[in-house]
Amino acid sequence: MLFTTLLSALALLSPALAVSINNTLYIITNSERPSLGRPGLSPVGWLRAQSCIPPIFANLNLGLILVCKPNIKTGACLPANATAAPLAASLGLVPDTHCGTGDNANDDCVGDALKKYAKNSTQSILIVWDANEMDDLLENIDIELPDGDDDDDEDEDDLAVHADIVLIKNLKQKVIETSMNCSIDGQAPGSF
Ligand SMILES: *[C@@H]1O[C@H](CO)[C@@H](O)[C@H](O)[C@H]1NC(C)=O
Ligand SMILES: *[C@@H]1O[C@H](CO)[C@@H](O)[C@H](O)[C@H]1NC(C)=O
Numbered sequence: 001m002l003f004t005t006l007l008s009a010l011a012l013l014s015p016a017l018a019v020s021i022n023n024t025l026y027i028i029t030n031s032e033r034p035s036l037g038r039p040g041l042s043p044v045g046w047l048r049a050q051s052c053i054p055p056i057f058a059n060l061n062l063g064l065i066l067v068c069k070p071n072i073k074t075g076a077c078l079p080a081n082a083t084a085a086p087l088a089a090s091l092g093l094v095p096d097t098h099c100g101t102g103d104n105a106n107d108d109c110v111g112d113a114l115k116k117y118a119k120n121s122t123q124s125i126l127i128v129w130d131a132n133e134m135d136d137l138l139e140n141i142d143i144e145l146p147d148g149d150d151d152d153d154e155d156e157d158d159l160a161v162h163a164d165i166v167l168i169k170n171l172k173q174k175v176i177e178t179s180m181n182c183s184i185d186g187q188a189p190g191s192f
């Protein structure tokens with residue numbers, strides 16, 4: 001009894017297997033979507049995917065773009081896939097979409113893909129993930145958002161709500177959270 005209690009306590013304490021790679025890792029969510037569950041990206045999201053994201057990642061030595069698996073039936077990850085498409089085309093990369101989201105997804109898929117890629121390449125990696133599934137992704141690859149005044153849950157909400165956020169993870173540094181700083185981001189003059 002004591003033994004099993006100890007074991008479960010240990011299981012709770014031991015962190016998920018951290019994905020320890022030298023490659024710089026960038027993570028973004030899908031760009032803005034229309035309201036009321038309408039498919040695709042909103043005009044602002046389209047603008048972000050077409051004009052804002054490609055120049056930001058043009059010179060960051062990306063070798064791999066991981067996008068969660070688009071599912072035409074459920075609509076999952078279609079916006080993420082559309083978000084990544086212009087960048088991928090501009091870099092001549094084909095996104096790797098073999099890792100799914102949701103209840104049936106393999107929790108280790110992304111971590112395994114990162115480790116496999118890191119064995120052969122030092123180039124940077126971009127993950128483009130469904131905003132609704134961000135919590136699961138960060139948990140699965142054991143990435144903690146930078147400490148803020150807010151608790152973690154609020155930070156994660158923030159990330160999902162703001163399509164301009166970029167997470168940057170280097171092996172030697174804590175996670176950095178920054179904005180794409182496109183013309184459609186930040187504070188409008190006169191609004192504050
Ligand atoms: C990262 O690179 C250093 C050398 O630059 C190497 O010693 C180390 O094993 C690498 N770490 C991983 C996780 O690949
Ligand atoms: C995902 O994006 C690629 C371009 O990167 C495109 O060719 C493909 O048709 C898209 N898949 C879906 C299901 O929309």
Ligand SMILES: *[C@@H]1O[C@H](CO)[C@@H](O)[C@H](O)[C@H]1NC(C)=O
Binds near residue numbers: 120
């Ligand atoms: C890594 O590169 C080697 C040689 O180019 C290749 O044989 C191997 O399949 C690659 N491994 C992965 C995981 O891509």
Ligand SMILES: *[C@@H]1O[C@H](CO)[C@@H](O)[C@H](O)[C@H]1NC(C)=O
Binds near residue numbers: 179180181
């Ligand atoms: C965006 O702007 C903020 C300051 O407003 C800056 O700290 C940050 O580095 C910028 N992000 C990028 C990706 O340039």
